[in-house]
Amino acid sequence: MTREDLAGRLRALPATRKIITALDVPGAAEALDLAARLGPDGGFVKVGLELFSAAGPAVVRDLRSAGRDVFLDLKYHDIPNTVAKAAVQAAALGASLCTVHAAAGRAALTAAAEALARVPVSPAAADGRRPALMAVTVLTSMSAGELQETAPSPDSLADRIARLAALAWDCGCDGLICSAADLPAVRSAVGPAPLVVTPGIRPAGAGKDDQHRIATPAQAVRDGADFLVIGRPITQAPDPAAAIAAIAAEIAAA
Numbered sequence: 001m002t003r004e005d006l007a008g009r010l011r012a013l014p015a016t017r018k019i020i021t022a023l024d025v026p027g028a029a030e031a032l033d034l035a036a037r038l039g040p041d042g043g044f045v046k047v048g049l050e051l052f053s054a055a056g057p058a059v060v061r062d063l064r065s066a067g068r069d070v071f072l073d074l075k076y077h078d079i080p081n082t083v084a085k086a087a088v089q090a091a092a093l094g095a096s097l098c099t100v101h102a103a104a105g106r107a108a109l110t111a112a113a114e115a116l117a118r119v120p121v122s123p124a125a126a127d128g129r130r131p132a133l134m135a136v137t138v139l140t141s142m143s144a145g146e147l148q149e150t151a152p153s154p155d156s157l158a159d160r161i162a163r164l165a166a167l168a169w170d171c172g173c174d175g176l177i178c179s180a181a182d183l184p185a186v187r188s189a190v191g192p193a194p195l196v197v198t199p200g201i202r203p204a205g206a207g208k209d210d211q212h213r214i215a216t217p218a219q220a221v222r223d224g225a226d227f228l229v230i231g232r233p234i235t236q237a238p239d240p241a242a243a244i245a246a247i248a249a250e251i252a253a254a
Contacts, residue, residue: 003174016248017043020071022231028055039241044069060093069096069126077101080111087112094124095131102135102164113172135168137161140179140200162189180215183223198225218254
């Protein structure tokens with residue numbers, strides 16, 4: 001499946017399925033219980049490092065068996081061979097999206113993209129799709145000052161993000177992970193074709209928690225985000241399914 005075909009399939013999903021709920025919980029039981037409370041229109045769920053470290057690949061299989069599309073957010077950053085093999089394992093688990101750090105470099109990004117292009121689609125995959133390989137530009141928790149401290153550069157934050165986005169797209173990645181504040185720089189660098197997943201989303205009136213470059217759902221969609229990652233405003237709501245419906249309504253009214 002070409003990345004254009006994959007993007008078309010994912011963009012054609014209903015709006016509620018483009019809300020990705022972050023299952024940032026310490027175990028499989030909590031994750032499966034929370035996923036069940038999202039309702040039939042709850043969309044994708046994100047399995048990150050905490051949950052994957054606690055529950056392993058089995059939790060991805062269990063979520064797929066429960067009918068959930070899985071965004072496997074492990075942010076691969078290693079030598080090319082390791083990154084490529086990890087991406088293939090994400091495909092075997094039936095993940096719909098998986099992530100790699102753009103800073104892993106051209107060789108690793110290309111190896112992962114080429115590996116996913118070759119791998120047979122897993123029977124566990126959603127709608128016969130291979131995973132979309134999404135490149136992380138800069139973590140939304142990082143301020144410009146923190147980035148400068150860890151990787152000094154005369155370039156602005158926007159320029160660095162644009163450069164990483166262009167690199168990832170050139171290497172064959174299907175899309176990008178970036179904050180809403182970075183969407184203009186990303187779209188300017190790579191145009192409208194790449195899928196974009198935007199974390200750091202907070203509905204109107206919600207606190208920013210530990211995110212720095214945040215936005216409302218409506219703002220992010222207006223600026224070109226395809227999927228939104230939302231955690232505590234959904235997972236800590238008394239009724240997570242109702243919270244998703246309210247966010248979808250906020251997007252529709254944008």
